[in-house]
Amino acid sequence: MRCPSCHKEDTKVVDSRSTGEGFVIRRRRECIHCGFRFTTYERLELSLPRVIKKDGRREPFSREKILAGIRKACHKRPVSEETIENFVSALERELFESGEKEIPSSYIGERVMEKLKEWDEVAYVRFASVYREFQDVNEFVEQVSQLLRGRRSGRKGGK
Numbered sequence: 306m307r308c309p310s311c312h313k314e315d316t317k318v319v320d321s322r323s324t325g326e327g328f329v330i331r332r333r334r335e336c337i338h339c340g341f342r343f344t345t346y347e348r349l350e351l352s353l354p355r356v357i358k359k360d361g362r363r364e365p366f367s368r369e370k371i372l373a374g375i376r377k378a379c380h381k382r383p384v385s386e387e388t389i390e391n392f393v394s395a396l397e398r399e400l401f402e403s404g405e406k407e408i409p410s411s412y413i414g415e416r417v418m419e420k421l422k423e424w425d426e427v428a429y430v431r432f433a434s435v436y437r438e439f440q441d442v443n444e445f446v447e448q449v450s451q452l453l454r455g456r457r458s459g460r461k462g463g464k
Contacts, residue, residue, distance in 0.1 A: 306334055306345060308336035308338065308339065308341055308343070309341070309343055310336060310339055310341035310343075311336060311338050311339040311341065313336060313337070313338040313339070315336070315337040315338060316334045316335060316336050316337065317334065317335055317337060318332050318333070318334055319333045319334060319335050319342065320332070320333040321333075324346075324390075329346055329347065329348045329394065330346070330347040330348075331344060331345075331346055332344065332345045332346070332347065352401070353365070353366040353397060353400050353401055354366060354400055354403070354405045354406055354407050354408045355406065355407045355408075356407075356408060356409075356410050356413065357407050357408065357409045357410060358410050359410060359411070363407065366397075366400065366408075368393055368397060371393055371396070371413065371417065372389065372390075372393055374417065374432065374435070374436075375389050375392075375393070375417060375421070375428075375432070376389065377431070377432075377435075378421055378428040378429070378431040378432035378435075379421075379424075379425065379428045382425045382427055382428045383425065384424050384425055384428060388424065392420050396413070396416060396417075400413075414436045417432060417436075418432060418433055418436065422452075426452055429452070430445070430448055430449060430452070433448055434448070
């Protein structure tokens with residue numbers, strides 16, 4: 306592994322840990338030349354289904370696109386990076402295990418929205434406003450109203 310500081314190839318592994326439910330290995334490395342420490346991740350490469358976009362295009366599944374969307378929705382919200390990473394890893398595993406060759410982007414979007422709704426309502430509404438392409442403030446208000454109605458009906462049933 307090349308050192309990001311001095312660009313020499315002599316690094317050693319200082320610590321190694323399994324994360325992401327055993328499908329990812331986190332390694333702390335140290336450069337033998339300059340002493341710089343950095344972290345790398347080794348991830349199992351899965352053959353994931355292609356994603357069918359709304360307009361019919363097909364593209365490879367992108368973990369980074371999903372992570373970026375969730376991170377934007379959760380910006381300055383009480384959702385940890387570990388929680389987000391674990392969810393995306395679980396989603397990848399679910400898609401791999403499905404055996405499908407192609408999967409609609411709507412399935413992925415709905416799964417993300419379900420999880421965001423559990424974690425944080427503000428993050429959920431942020432994501433939904435982009436994912437569902439709200440055209441005006443009325444659509445935004447309707448989404449928030451549905452959340453509030455769901456909250457009220459949840460309380461009635463629970464008490």
